[in-house]
Amino acid sequence: MTTALDTTAPAPAPTAQPLQDERTRIAAHLMERQASISPRYLYDALGCHLFDAITELDEYYPTRTERAIAEQHRVPIADFLTDQVGPQAPLVDLGAGSCSKAPFWFGSLGCTEYVAVDLAREHVERALLGLRTRHPGVRMQCVALDLVWQLPRLASHIARPAVLFYPGSSIGNFEPEQALRLLREMHAVARGGALLIGVDLWKSPAELQAAYDDATGVTAAFNRNVLRHVNRLIGADFDPRQWQHIAHVDSERQRVEMRLAAIGAQTVHWPGGERHFADAEYIHTENSYKWKRDGFADCLQQAGWQAPRSWTDDHARFALFAAAA
Ligand code: AVI
Numbered sequence: 001m002t003t004a005l006d007t008t009a010p011a012p013a014p015t016a017q018p019l020q021d022e023r024t025r026i027a028a029h030l031m032e033r034q035a036s037i038s039p040r041y042l043y044d045a046l047g048c049h050l051f052d053a054i055t056e057l058d059e060y061y062p063t064r065t066e067r068a069i070a071e072q073h074r075v076p077i078a079d080f081l082t083d084q085v086g087p088q089a090p091l092v093d094l095g096a097g098s099c100s101k102a103p104f105w106f107g108s109l110g111c112t113e114y115v116a117v118d119l120a121r122e123h124v125e126r127a128l129l130g131l132r133t134r135h136p137g138v139r140m141q142c143v144a145l146d147l148v149w150q151l152p153r154l155a156s157h158i159a160r161p162a163v164l165f166y167p168g169s170s171i172g173n174f175e176p177e178q179a180l181r182l183l184r185e186m187h188a189v190a191r192g193g194a195l196l197i198g199v200d201l202w203k204s205p206a207e208l209q210a211a212y213d214d215a216t217g218v219t220a221a222f223n224r225n226v227l228r229h230v231n232r233l234i235g236a237d238f239d240p241r242q243w244q245h246i247a248h249v250d251s252e253r254q255r256v257e258m259r260l261a262a263i264g265a266q267t268v269h270w271p272g273g274e275r276h277f278a279d280a281e282y283i284h285t286e287n288s289y290k291w292k293r294d295g296f297a298d299c300l301q302q303a304g305w306q307a308p309r310s311w312t313d314d315h316a317r318f319a320l321f322a323a324a325a
Helices: 020-031 045-056 062-072 074-085 103-109 121-134 147-157 176-189 205-212 218-234 293-302
Strands: 091-094 113-117 139-143 163-166 194-200 243-250 255-262 266-270 273-277 282-289 306-312 318-324
Touching: 020 218, 020 273, 045 062, 045 218, 062 074, 062 194, 062 306, 062 318, 074 103, 074 194, 074 306, 074 318, 091 103, 091 147, 103 163, 113 121, 113 147, 121 139, 139 147, 147 176, 163 176, 176 194, 176 293, 205 243, 205 255, 218 243, 218 255, 218 282, 293 306, 293 318
Parallel strands: 091 113, 091 163, 113 139, 163 194
Antiparallel strands: 194 318, 243 255, 255 282, 266 273, 306 318
8 A cells, every 4th residue: 555655646755954044935925914934834744644535535627637537648648758769768746756657658759868856855865765766767756956056056967858757737736837847847857859748728717716725624634733833943833723714715726725714803923023913814825827728829939849749538628748849
């Protein structure tokens, strides 16, 4: 049996003492008129387990839909990628976490080199231990860096055209302008290679609402857990029971916002600061953008990627895009 941490969750945020800068930033975001907590803090160890549980929910379609698309269209996708880069190109897994998705492609891409990129080195190294015995013909290395700030550094680890792999629609957790910047940076590090990326598509608000506010309350627990994590990071005294999970579908911006709304007026304290929240005032914790297929293809092209192709499921819920550098 695999544990939650062995499956699909992004790797946990490193648990070392946060830097003073980071504490200051977290507190500053709590003090803004619209309080927010960065979604990166959703992923402490418990958050990763809860995210993995989310991927098992009936309502949360993205993980299983992406997998089904990959299984159904494995051959044309692999052909497209190998046409661009030739066989045996390095496969570079961005935000690799538990390295659970990339091995699916090893055989069809004739992969002999795997580069797992993630901030949480220990977590990835643990995953690579098992993978190395299962895939003795594939050289594997971990590159520890933060995709948001340090992606250009990856270039020095990639010597030839590579296939960059960014599954799970993690790109949807960025503002569209940030997503464009990241795609540009990916283009620069691919060295003339190719990209395979998973993207969640815009769909009915009802379906999105259910996916981000499931009947069993797993997503609510995932969201509330960010308060426990922030308590540990900055010494705050949030009481998670006093906060209600809200999934707000914003049709205009085509995104789902996760919020935590105060149940009753309350004041939260931490060393050096405090914030009063009125009843129902909320903290913003995540955006999950849902793209239209054409819109994402345009974005790829604006970022320098060429000839984007996409494959989707019967209900056009999710798409796997491939493009050439
Ligand atoms: C990791 N990310 C792509 C997930 C999403 O769907 O935006 C995170 C998540 N948030 C709530 N449920 C899942």
